[in-house]
Amino acid sequence: MxxxxxxxxxxxxxxxxxxxxxxxxxxxxxxxxxxxxxxxxxxxxxxxxxxxxxxxxxxxxxxxxxxxxxxxxxxxxxxxxxxxxxxxxxxxxxxxxxxxxxxxxxxxxxxxxxxxxxxxxxxxxxxxxxxxxxxxxxxxxxxxxxxxxxxxxxxxxxxxxxxxxxxxxxxxxxxxxxxxxxxxxxxxxxxxxxxxxxxxxxxxxxxxxxxxxxxxxxxxxxxxxxxxxxxxxxxxxxxxxxxxLGGVSKDAGSRLLTVVGEIERPGVYEVTSAATLTEILREAGAGSLKGLLVGGYFGGWLGVNTLADLDITLDETTLNSKRLSIGAGIIGVLAKNTCPVVEAAGIVEYLASQSAGQCGPCFNGLPEISTAFARIALSSNVDRGLTELKAVIPLVEGRGGCQHPDGVIGLIRSTVAVFSDEIKLHKVGRCSVNGASHRSVLLPNNVFASNLTGIATR
Ligand code: SF4
CATH class of the missing domain: 3.40.50.11540 (NADH-ubiquinone oxidoreductase 51kDa subunit)
Structure with a gap:
């Protein structure tokens, strides 16, 4: 020994x-x-x-x-x-x-x-x-x-x-x-x-x-x-x-982060809470930016134009002041040419498919929520989608046996709040991203086969 x-x-x-x-x-x-x-x-x-x-x-x-x-x-x-x-x-x-x-x-x-x-x-x-x-x-x-x-x-x-x-x-x-x-x-x-x-x-x-x-x-x-x-x-x-040492406010130590999406060096990073998003994304090789998904699928969005906008440390106090949390330690990066509403709709579709099927509000409600959100994302009938969301969300929220449905609703709320200008454009059949790609950036191919167009026209 x-x-x-x-x-x-x-x-x-x-x-x-x-x-x-x-x-x-x-x-x-x-x-x-x-x-x-x-x-x-x-x-x-x-x-x-x-x-x-x-x-x-x-x-x-x-x-x-x-x-x-x-x-x-x-x-x-x-x-x-x-x-x-x-x-x-x-x-x-x-x-x-x-x-x-x-x-x-x-x-x-x-x-x-x-x-x-x-x-x-x-x-x-x-x-x-x-x-x-x-x-x-x-x-x-x-x-x-x-x-x-x-x-x-x-x-x-x-x-x-x-x-x-x-x-x-x-x-x-x-x-x-x-x-x-x-x-x-x-x-x-x-x-x-x-x-x-x-x-x-x-x-x-x-x-x-x-x-x-x-x-x-x-x-x-x-x-x-x-x-x-x-x-x-x-x-x-x-x-x-x-x-x-090296921590910011109440937050301390280091943490492992998965940084993925439209960047040159996706991977796992170890960072201190004093690290800014600018530092992290520079290291990850980010180029043009549209939005960041902070904390994972049950996290929230940050709308962004340039790296300089992201002089934000990763400690919880700073993130909470922006209604964000580091959650499961994930940062998803979308570049300028990707529509964040379409991206979020793809994630919601996936999450709806992951209901354990044990609670009615979750099992029945999440597919309805996903359909309504797909209408908004694909500009097929945004007003109808928003009306449906307003009707279904109260029937689902807080009614699951676990946090799964509430997490999905949180992601939708964040998308609607942060990308409201985008949704206004969708209402008139446009999108800030010309020829927006409908591939999914923040879902791996092996878990996702998007049928957004199919579900939006139900
Ligand atoms: S709320 Fe949770 S436990 Fe209930 S069906 Fe959905 S995932 Fe399963």
Missing amino acids: SELISTSIMAPLGPRRLSLGWEQAQRNVNGNVAFVADLDSKPRTRVSLAEHISNYGRIPTGMTLGMILETLKVSNLTGRGGAGFPFAKKLEAVISSSSKRVPVIVANGSESEPISKKDVALLRNNPHLVLDGISLVAGILNAKNAYVYIKDREAAATMSAAIRERRDRGLSELRITVVDSPGGYVSGQETAVVRRIEKGPALPRFSTERVASSGVKGAPTLLSNVETFAHLALIARFGGDWYR
Whole structure:
């Protein structure tokens, strides 16, 4: 084991914190943005356990519950799966339910949003950082079982190899199981993850209880995104104050972002919260701009003309002031020659197809919403589309068993608000984009075969 003992490890500074040792993580701009993986993130040289310890040092032992909670509160670590919930509060909720049942740990790497690749990149490159976070918190909670929920097969294989590597070295007594996510937009929702681990369908469950108090087989369950566990591993090593270095306002640390769309270098980037959208898009090779989808499909739009318009830091306070959130860590870029309303309609069509079919308002209402929105996007009958939306949305909003329908409605509201001038043009049968392309930029081809014209003429 001597080869695993490292000396004088320096805490990483700048944006490359999670991505130390990743093969592609070489470039750095203005100290705040680093390109760390392309979208394929081909499994090549997984960071081995020995390299991992050489990069970061060993995970500390002997931390008490009080110590880790205090450190987490100083760090202000928030979940990286989309909701951005403070991790310390989630941990406290599990602790308060753990007097009668031994808790379970779940790291969610299902990455259900089709354009997101950050979790795959992390799992394929450095599974040990995720395992460090899982092992640390399992030790503190006396948990005996942990699960890593993964959709990508290569990432699942990499994670399994890393678990074996640790087991072979006798480093962990925790039972860690890799569970396959079947994919599908709602398969990554908390209760869907729990059902899948229980060998049920990966569909949301109707429950008023939170998984923190009653999750896997009724046990209190600490369920968070894989990236969150990786940050936890760094915070335990280097402290909450270190984590806040380079952060802006309440936001701290770095985050992995998937940057996609009409840019030269789509991929996964690690950035600090002090990174501006201008810096990120310059590094990603953006040219002409029409709009940015910030946070993913359940995020919101930012209308934009030039890179100079985007001197906006990525911290939540700044983004919230613009009615945005970084959500699942995605930035989708549309260039001047792409109609954002058509693009949004394609995403809405896809999301409507992803209803789990368990709730009437969602199953029946989302296709109606998609049809109405397609009329607006394709200028076939904009007034009729707007009237239909006004009628159907109140019948759907807040009536699903999960947040899926409300997320779709949020995307439509953002599109209508941000691109109102575009919709005015559509009303008179025009579009600011001459010969607007109806291909989908922000949906991968393998999940989408747009039939917008067909549904708009229903
Ligand atoms: S709201 Fe839709 S996605 Fe959510 S549980 Fe109900 S049918 Fe499934």
